[in-house]
Amino acid sequence: MTVREIQQTGPYRYTYSPFHPPIAKVMPGETVCIHTVDAFENKMTPEVEQFEDVCTYPFLNPQTGPILVEGAEPGDTLVVKIHAIEPTRDHAVTGTVPYFGGLTSTRLDPMLQEALEEQWLFLPFEEEGIRFDEKRVIPYEPFMGTMGVAPEIEAVNALTPDYYGGNMDCVDTSPGNEVWFPVLVEGAHFFTGDAHASQGDGELTGVALEIPAKVTVTLDLKKGYSIGWPRIVSDDFIMVAGSARPLDAAARIAWVELIDWMVADYGFDRMRAYHFLGQVGQMRLGNMVDPKFTMVAKCPRKYLS
Secondary structure (H helix, E strand, C coil): CCCEEECCCCCCECEECCCCCCCEEECCCEEEEEEECCCCCCCCCCCCCCHHHCCCCCCCCCEEEEEEECCCCCCCEEEEEEEEEEECCCEEEEECCCCCCCCCCCCCCCCCCCCCCCCEEEEEEECCEEECCCCCEECCCCEEEEEEECCCCCCEECCCCECCEECCCCCCCCCCCEEEEECCCCCCCEEEEEEECCCCCECCCCCCCECCEEEEEEEEEECCCCCCCCEEECCCEEEEEEEECCHHHHHHHHHHHHHHHHHHHHCCCHHHHHHHHHHHCEEEEEECCCCCEEEEEEEEHHHCC
């Protein structure tokens, strides 16, 4: 089967917005290969001395898109089946951005300390994974840090996750899984970027193992099926990503949406689902560094059949 390749035409997008002209249109059920650049638009190289020489906050996480899905209407759900994420260079980039990260003074949590020292690592791919140092190799466990649809009216920077998806940094947006998004405008206006070769929970430094990539996905629709927050389906779990500040608000968003899903599709009443998740529910931290934090609530699918 020939898979159509989609590359950005014109500048990359740094906002999730319904006002960008589409770069492609797809039919529901169509599989495409989307080319993305890394979180720094591939500008961070060993020759660069400082982040500010090539990048300006908040112009990070350039997105490929929007891609319009024919027939998508508000009230539908866009289903993105991720098949593969392939790096398109031989190394990953990670580092520390001044006044950005989980253990430093930031723009949203200012303190009197100076920024942490800026450091950049350019880590080569090897057969076993990504070489961190002489003793350690990190497994290649790719996912898309940023993925989502256009909100109805806002233009929101690509660093911010919310109900439309965006920069969730969820390791579960990975090959083999489906990611569901609420359709908020005609055509859905799908965006993606910020591919990661790997990332620890919370994206502690604010920067994962950043790579440009080719991501192969199938874009489909659940017509007339409405959701409030991004959902993820794997072989083992159904999941919801909630994004907010403070962190506990993000967790509650995810748990409530997960309970509503169990009520609507799996025969639970609300209190029974609440009791059940209190015993078997799991939660994973997506990010604790972005303008909004992301938590992922999970229910094992083995209990839902």
